[in-house]
Amino acid sequence: MTSATAPPHVVEVEHVTRRFDATVALDDVSLTVRRGELLGLLGPNGAGKTTLLSLINGLRKPDSGTIRLFGGDPRDPASRARLGTTPQETGLPPTLRVAEVVDFVARHYPDPMPTAEVLEMFGLTDLARRQTGGLSGGQKRRLAIGLALTGRPELVLLDEPTTGLDVDARHALWDALRSYHAQGGTIVLTSHYLEEVQALAQRVVVVDRGQVLADDRLDVILDRVALRRMSLRVPDAAVSSLATVPGLTQHETSADGRHELLVSDADAAVRALVAADVPFEGLTIAGATLEEAFLTMTRTPPGATQPGATQQAAAVDQARSTVTTEGARP
Numbered sequence: 001m002t003s004a005t006a007p008p009h010v011v012e013v014e015h016v017t018r019r020f021d022a023t024v025a026l027d028d029v030s031l032t033v034r035r036g037e038l039l040g041l042l043g044p045n046g047a048g049k050t051t052l053l054s055l056i057n058g059l060r061k062p063d064s065g066t067i068r069l070f071g072g073d074p075r076d077p078a079s080r081a082r083l084g085t086t087p088q089e090t091g092l093p094p095t096l097r098v099a100e101v102v103d104f105v106a107r108h109y110p111d112p113m114p115t116a117e118v119l120e121m122f123g124l125t126d127l128a129r130r131q132t133g134g135l136s137g138g139q140k141r142r143l144a145i146g147l148a149l150t151g152r153p154e155l156v157l158l159d160e161p162t163t164g165l166d167v168d169a170r171h172a173l174w175d176a177l178r179s180y181h182a183q184g185g186t187i188v189l190t191s192h193y194l195e196e197v198q199a200l201a202q203r204v205v206v207v208d209r210g211q212v213l214a215d216d217r218l219d220v221i222l223d224r225v226a227l228r229r230m231s232l233r234v235p236d237a238a239v240s241s242l243a244t245v246p247g248l249t250q251h252e253t254s255a256d257g258r259h260e261l262l263v264s265d266a267d268a269a270v271r272a273l274v275a276a277d278v279p280f281e282g283l284t285i286a287g288a289t290l291e292e293a294f295l296t297m298t299r300t301p302p303g304a305t306q307p308g309a310t311q312q313a314a315a316v317d318q319a320r321s322t323v324t325t326e327g328a329r330p
């Protein structure tokens with residue numbers, strides 16, 4: 001699947017901006033995908049994930065910036081010859097049988113996987129003779145992802161691959177993707193689910209409102225997500241002590257005067273407050289949400305003003321309504 005002399009980057013995105021009328025779907029995004037990586041693009045609804053994939057697979061053009069796919073222009077079919085892709089929704093010819101569709105797609109590639117292997121890998125062997133119009137939503141999804149891998153692509157782009165799948169099907173699909181990756185394949189997948197990214201990805205790019213908020217190894221991102229939210233009251237004279245709390249990543253004061261702290265270790269933070277004789281009251285501790293972790297990832301340039309608590313709370317509320325936090329709480 002890979003060649004020893006091939007360049008290390010299969011995708012290069014440089015300062016890419018893409019607008020839809022007044023909406024800036026991607027705002028000066030830069031990232032590279034190395035050969036053999038399994039990269040998770042994580043972000044809430046409308047973050048820009050699908051737009052980014054559509055630029056990488058050549059369906060859309062950036063307004064500014066450049067995208068290279070295997071070193072070439074993604075809009076050139078030759079650049080896409082080694083690419084497999086599955087959009088969020090796939091149209092399958094309803095009267096063709098499952099095995100016929102796999103055969104049909106396989107004939108477009110020089111060295112496809114045998115149809116039986118694709119069917120086996122995605123748990124579709126018993127459905128080989130079923131017309132695709134008679135498949136359930138989850139079965140169609142598995143077939144669509146099987147089709148993306150049929151040509152043994154070097155890179156596969158998967159937009160929310162397991163949406164609509166039950167737990168068993170989701171795990172079977174993860175196994176198939178791990179096996180493809182173990183054979184040298186490169187995967188970029190988008191997900192709302194931290195759990196999914198956690199199960200598969202080695203590197204995670206967090207996107208929100210068209211911007212890359214974080215791009216790091218999975219373990220580094222998970223450390224950031226394992227935040228705790230502490231809410232407490234302190235007298236004005238003791239507010240400055242809050243800045244010395246260990247593991248503090250964010251401090252805001254809400255409209256009712258409560259102090260909201262995001263900390264990496266709430267036990268250590270409470271011990272420090274007690275040791276410093278800070279007369280706090282009304283303390284509550286909760287797991288920070290994934291959205292809160294996203295927000296703390298926003299890098300504020302030195303000297304810039306932090307967003308106000310009201311603005312931040314509104315952003316959290318907005319994100320909370322759209323992102324699945326399954327698995328986000330420690």
Ligand SMILES: Nc1ncnc2c1ncn2[C@@H]1O[C@H](COP(=O)(O)OP(=O)(O)OP(=O)(O)O)[C@@H](O)[C@H]1O
Binds near residue numbers: 023024025045047049
């Ligand atoms: N064809 C389009 N016309 C107008 N606006 C669009 C179009 N495609 C995307 N957008 C807007 O661009 C922004 C980014 O959308 P995009 O679909 O890339 O986000 P996403 O992260 O993939 O979201 P989701 O997780 O819901 O699929 C959103 O505000 C969306 O409404």
